[in-house]
Amino acid sequence: MMRAIYILPGLILAGALLLSSVFIVDEREKVLVLQFGEVKQVVDKPGLGFKIPFVQEVFRYDDRILGLPTQPLEVTPLDDRRLVVDAFARWRIVDLEAFRRAVGSGGVDAARSNLDKIINAEIREVLGGVNSQKVLSEDRTLLMNQIRDNSREKAAGLGVDVIDVRLTRTDLPEQNLEATFARMRAERDREAADEIGRGNEAAQRVRAAAERSKVEIVSQASKEAEVIRGEADAKRNAIYAEAFGKDPEFFAFTRSLTSYERALQAGNSSMVMQPDSEFFDYLRTEKAPVAAPAAPAQ
Template identity: 60%
Template sequence: MKKGPVLAAVLAALVFVLANSVFIVDERQQALKLQFGKVVGDPDGYRQPGLYFKIPFIQNVVYYEDRILPLETSELEITPLDDRRLVVDAFARWRIVDPLRFRQAVQTEAAALPRLERILNAALREVLGSVMSDNILSDDRAQLMARIRDAARGSAATLGVQIIDVRIRRADLPQQNLQATFERMKAERVREAADERARGAEAAQRVRANADRQAVELVSEARRDSEIIRGEADAKRNRIFAEAFGRDPEFFAFYRSLGAYEKSIQPGSTTLVLTPGSEFFEYLGGGADRDPRRGMAE
């Protein structure tokens, strides 16, 4: 009866010792085995998943993440080459690749974050401060992020950490500079609009001047042509009159007198004061003995 409790106690002690003699590393972890605070066993750490042994009560195990971890940084104000300040919001992805060096440098993951943030901020200032702000806001950003990653990797390697990737989430002007920038952009657009209007007015003036010149030329040519036609018509008319006078002087004199009557005797207030024997009314009289060479009145 007394052997039962003793056996149970011995078995419990054996289970407890055995439980403290092994440790398990899963696929998400890597581990270091310590003895009195000093790393023993595999100096590269235990990174393969499995079951491992340690000396109970003398050795202990610390675990570190073997997965890719995030690094969120606070907003950073940088000054590119053109002195146009920008507020940059970036983040990184990192991983512990040397657990022994990591423990020697920072001990814990929580302690590593401020160190990594300082390294990333220094790389951001170095790379972004060597280019123009337009490069940061253009398609060149991908190349700049690769340069930032490479610049941060050297310093992060001293902590046993590898920087996997760096991304710039946002790059904006500081709030106090936004209004001034908007006003400057507005002034530039107003100036460009004024230049466009001035060029348009100049072009319109050229078009109007050309149109006026062409109108004057067309009117002048039309007047010239009309004067030529009128002159030719007058010459033809005079020629016809001359031929008619040569063929029948009596009829020609009569025709000219009728034209003179039409122009001088108008309905209304026309009054003529002439002597009874005036030649003007020769063809209005009834005499048959008039001289056919007389009778034309202008």
């Protein structure tokens, strides 16, 4: 009985020691076993691990690809046009011993802080060596790859691998936006004024050509009208002359009727003449006055 009393606590103590010496490694993590600050084991495969209880400590680190959004920073490219840039980096712990020596007990948070400084410095250096137009263009993959490669080289001492760096924003500083927009508006206004000026000049040329064509057409039409009118008058006079030659009395009668029609209209000026004037010959008699015979043709 007394032996059982001593054996039971021993078993409990042995079980506790056994449990404290066993640890489980998840597939998403890596583990360091330290003894008085010195690395004793590096476990990078999932499964069970063992350590000396109360002497050795287990430190777990994420084995997945981690993200790092950088803080916005201002950079000045070669053309002295300031830009606000931020980036997103992806990284992973590849050397646990070097990582532990570099960050100590700070772990992933300390590594993020150090990586942020490295990447920001590379962003300033790489983007500062090109023109802003190249930074703002869509084809800036070479710049991002250069930032990644330089950051990877400098971050190797931290025991991490920089997998990728992407520029997520490249904008003008807020205080420069209004000035840039004002300059863009001024350029567009100038272009619009140039287009309006060229349009007015072209319209003036078209109007001048149309006016010249109108004058030429009207002049030609007037010329043709005068020719036609002259020909008509000549033809009319010929008809009158032929009619007069055939029947002088009838010609005199029709000419008198035309004169009456023109002279005796409402609104005409008053006429004063003697009643026995030749003008009234056809109104005084029932017979037409006898006209002088036409002269014989020579």
